[in-house]
Amino acid sequence: MNKKAIFFTVLGNALEWIDFASYAYFATIIAHQFFPTQDRSTALISTFAVFGVGLIARPLGAVFFGRLGDVHGRKAALMLAMPMMGLGTLLIGLMPTYEQVGIAAPICLVICRLLQGFSAGGEAGNAITFLIEWAPPKRRALYACLQQASGVFGTVFGSAVAAMLSTTMSHDALESFGWRILFLVGGAVIAPVAFYLRAKIDETPAFLAHQHIAPVKQKQRSTSTISVWLACFRAIGMTMVWIASYYVFLSYLPAFLSTHAQIPSSVALWVNTAGLLTMATSIVLSAAISDVIGRKPLLIAVALAFIVLPYPLFTFFLSGASAPLMVISLIVVGALVGVFAGVFPATMAEMFPTRLRSGSVSLAFGLATAVFGGFGSLISEALIKFTGSHLSPSYYVIFSALISLPIILSLKETAHQPLK
Incomplete structure (x- = not known):
């Protein structure tokens, strides 16, 4: 087992998610800067629409980077994704506002x-x-969950810095330049560091071994490909509750509380x-438990x-x-979302063969995130606007759980089976 490969991959993933998550935590300020309107709700909807557009690009990135990972190796895909994320983040930090350049500002955004989004689409699946291909057989969930755990720690860092800036800076200073700080640091400092670290990792043994296996018959490949597509659709359905609950409760909620519950943005x-x-914390604990008792009970x-x-x-x-x-209520929600995030990465990876694993996991996760997560904030805000009920975001999460539950019940337990 290459501990350096695991550590640098996890650290690089955390650094990349600092960049991607920054947008959500300054959504209300970005709404003022790039979508000037007297209707705060409409401006916020526009901002979340752009957030969703970023996640729409994830399936495209998943196809590109997933195929790259299956053909040229997981390391190559991970290294290429990092500078693209850094460039997008840096440009947001440098971008002029609507007041300065007019309609060009939201277009560039x-x-x-x-x-x-294109970069993030290649990050998750690879x-x-x-991680799962480096993991010992009885600890696959624990190793695979590090992708989610490191991503959450990166997001936590971004959220904490946003909270600190909101607490220590005046409203005018934050609106003027303070919101740009996290984007500039992410693009100019974090991304180059992550790229440097990833240059030092080794390729997975499973991929290297697969390169030396003789090609199978085309008929067998066709049959396998059909089963892989079916597994992709099942994975997307099962992921719906995880993605919707995360993006509604732990990405959209700060904007909801400050806009609709009159809670100060810093709080x-x-x-x-x-x-x-x-x-x-829940991600790591639940993953370790699922390696012992299986994936299905927790899901x-x-x-x-x-x-x-x-x-x-x-x-x-x-x-x-x-x-x-x-805080107590969000601790409960965070623990529940963490259980799914800790268990499902391994569950998803175990559904696919080595030759198609990177592309399949990337595509399933990218599509689910784009459809159910990327527009989770937009759907929640639009539901409030059109129904008049501030409780309507909860309906979206409930609906997602009702879709995912029967698919999870039909899932074959894979915790104690060898990788395909």
Whole structure:
């Protein structure tokens, strides 16, 4: 086992997600800077639409980088993805506002988010595949979960820095230049460091061994490809509750609390940071448990929880609850989301053969994130606008859980089976 390869991959993934997540935490400020309008809700919807556009590019990146990882190796794909993410992030930090260049500002913002999304599409599937192929047979979930855990730690760092800036800077300073700091650091400092680290990792033994295996018959390949596509659709359906719950509760919620629950943005960001920290811990613990008892019991429990809890939680958020109580509620949510994030990366990777694993995991995860996560904030804000109910984001999470649960129930347990 190459510990250096594991460590540098995990660290690089964390650094990349600092860049990608920064946008969500400054969404309300970006709305003012790039979508000037008297209707705050419309501006916020526009901002989240651009956030969703970034995630639409993920399936395209998943196809490109996934194929690259299956043909030329996981390391090559991971190295190429990093500078693309850094460039998109740096350009957002340098971009002029609507007041300065007019309609060109939101157009350029969309282009940068597409670049970020394309890069992120290649990151997740290749990192999961890389980690699980280095893992000992009885610890696959624990190793694969490091992709999610490191991503959450990167997101936590971004959330904490955003909260710190919101707390220590005046409103005018934050609106003027403060929101750009995280983007500039991410693009100019974090991305080059992550690229340097990834240049030092080794390719996985499974991929190297696969390169020396004689080609199988075309008929066998065709049959295998059909089964892989079916597995992709199942993986997308199972992932729906995980992606929707994460993006609604741990990405969209700070904007929801500050806009609709009249909670100061700094408080909302600190509350969100607590949920993300709990999620990171839960990811590792649940992955270790699933290596012992299997994947299905934990996945079923989380899907059931997200059928029952979202409506009461949003009712609670709007009730004027104190910050400590909101922190407790986000700790519970973060723990639940973390269970799914800890177990499902290994579950997904175990569904596919080595020759197609990187591309299949990238595509399934990228599509699910684009459809159910990228537009989770947009759907939530649009539901509030068109229904008039501030509780309507909870319906989206409940609906996703109702879709995922029966697919999870039909899942074949893979925890104690060898990789294909």
